[in-house]
Amino acid sequence: MVHRIIDWSLRNRFIVLALSLGLFIWGVFSVKRNPIDAIPDLSENQVIVFTEWMGRSPQLIEDQITYPMVTNLQGMPNIKYVRGSSMFGMSFIYVIFEDDVDIYWARERVLERLSTVGSTLPQGVTPTLGPDGTGVGHVLWYTLDAPNIDLGEQRAIQDWYVKFALQNVSGVSEIASFGGFQKQYQVTINPNKLLYYKLSAANVINAIRANNNESGGRKFEMSDVGYIIKTSGYLQSIADIESIPVSNQQGNPIHVSDIGTVQMTGESRLGIFDQDGEGERVGGIVVMRYGENAAEVTEKVKEKMKEVAKGLPEGVKFDIVYDRGELIKESIASIKHTLVEEMIVVSLVVILFLFHWRSALSIIIQIPITIAISFILLNAFDISSNIMSLTGIALAIGVIVDNGIIMSENAYKHLAERYSEKQLKNIKGV
Structure with missing residues (x-):
């Protein structure tokens, strides 16, 4: 031959x-x-399911979220095994599929199964899928160089402007924010005043939730002109929260300000991000979508950064910490x-x-x-x-x-x- x-x-x-x-x-x-x-992508073909139930212990998360979800997600086609991890306030489920399975087909199967799992979970708990990226999908890290802006404002710029702009880049699965303070309103309740007014913490929580929404009315016609009636009830300041009535006793309303104090502060943090020993920074991690070209994605993100930088406050600029493209x-x-x-x-x-x-x-x-x-x-x-x-x-x-x-x-x-x-x-x- x-x-x-x-x-x-x-x-x-x-x-x-x-x-x-x-x-x-x-x-x-x-x-x-x-x-x-x-570097080659040697990570497993996996779909991550993330569930948040803040304030609960790892054992409670394991018993009421992780275990029911692991048992329900087993038995899907082309699956190898299911792993679960529980920590304070969070649960992670790793569904590992065969290597030749299309990742988006796998995500669809997991979503179908999650639709039947919701009834077994505690009220208000909603599992969500993680980004469609791999273990080596972190292609670019950046921070905001903003010397004259506090960490709360920097985090707001990152979460409400930079993140949404960069997430539209082709090939990017997620922009994960880190550092700084996430602003929130905190209500500190005086337990002695709760006892005096015969109220509970649940009464305060329900009152604030009920007053932080909008409700629609109907169309009202007058002189051949139609008017749309609605109420605008979103809370926009500390004064709005303080004036919320919690109860009515003998014709006198009991406001939030009567039983506690309201302040603007940051969410509790488990750690900080320090850069070069010069102090805290706020930034983000660019997660590449599965199967994309890392070199092309990093170049597109850096081009988009030039466009986004034009809308940043004066004196704020990007500082690239890690760039897979250069490597x-x-x-x-x-x-x-x-x-x-x-x-x-x-x-x-x-x-x-x-x-x-x-x-x-x-x-x-x-x-x-x-x-x-x-x-x-x-x-x-x-x-x-x-x-x-x-x-x-x-x-x-x-x-x-x-x-x-x-x-x-x-x-x-x-x-x-x-x-x-x-x-x-x-x-x-x-």
Whole structure:
């Protein structure tokens, strides 16, 4: 079989050259389309379900949220296993699917199953899906350099302006905010006054909730003009909360201000983000969507940052802490430099040892063609260009050259023997 292939190739050398050229051109286009990343994505094919029930102990979270959800999420198709984790006020469920399962199909199956789990959970608890990113999806970290703005205002800028703008970038799954203070109104109740007015904390909570909403009326017509009636009841200041009536005793309303104090403050934090030992910072983490090109996503995000920076308050600017794009450029440049050096050294060694330029040329041509074809296979198997895959290609160059040298020497040997036999026959004939 091998002899027939060699014989056919020798008789149809132009077809072989045309096929090689076509594969090389195809490989060049594959190089441009191949996703680029610094490190390979070896994370599991998983869907994360996050449930928040603040103020509850890990054991209560485990018993009433994590355990019921783990048992209900088992048994789905193409699933490997389900893992659960409980902590103070939060529950995480990791649903691990088979590696060949499409991640968005998996998310749909989990959402279908979650629709039947809600009845088994405590009232007011709603599980949500995590972002459609992977374990290595953190492609860019940034902070806000705002020396003259307090941490609460910085967090407000991040959550209500920067986050929504960057989240619209193609390939971005989520912008996770960190640092600073999340502003909130806090009501500090005096227990002695609650006892005096014969009220409970639940009465205060229900009164505030009931007064923080809007209600619609109906259409009212007068003089052939229609008016839409509605009430605007959203709380907008500390005074609005203080004036909320909690109860009515003997015709006298009991307001929130009568039983406690209201103040604007930050939500309780479990940690802080300090940058370079110079103090706290507010910022965000850009999470890349599953299967996206990390280099392209980081470039798009940085371009969007230039546009977003125009709307920031005076003196506020972005400070990029971690950029996967720079790491990718340095890694790929290093591997490319190694490949070029290896090709040059191998070519010189082949020419020096064979001392036959046609044989050396046939071996040298194999190197770029084989590398180009390898990118066709990388795209076929959905493998990105990263340190591991490109290093494997660099190591394979030695094998390619060894095979070429062996075949060239073997062919050269047989041609020399044939030539010697022919010369010997000519001498005998004379």
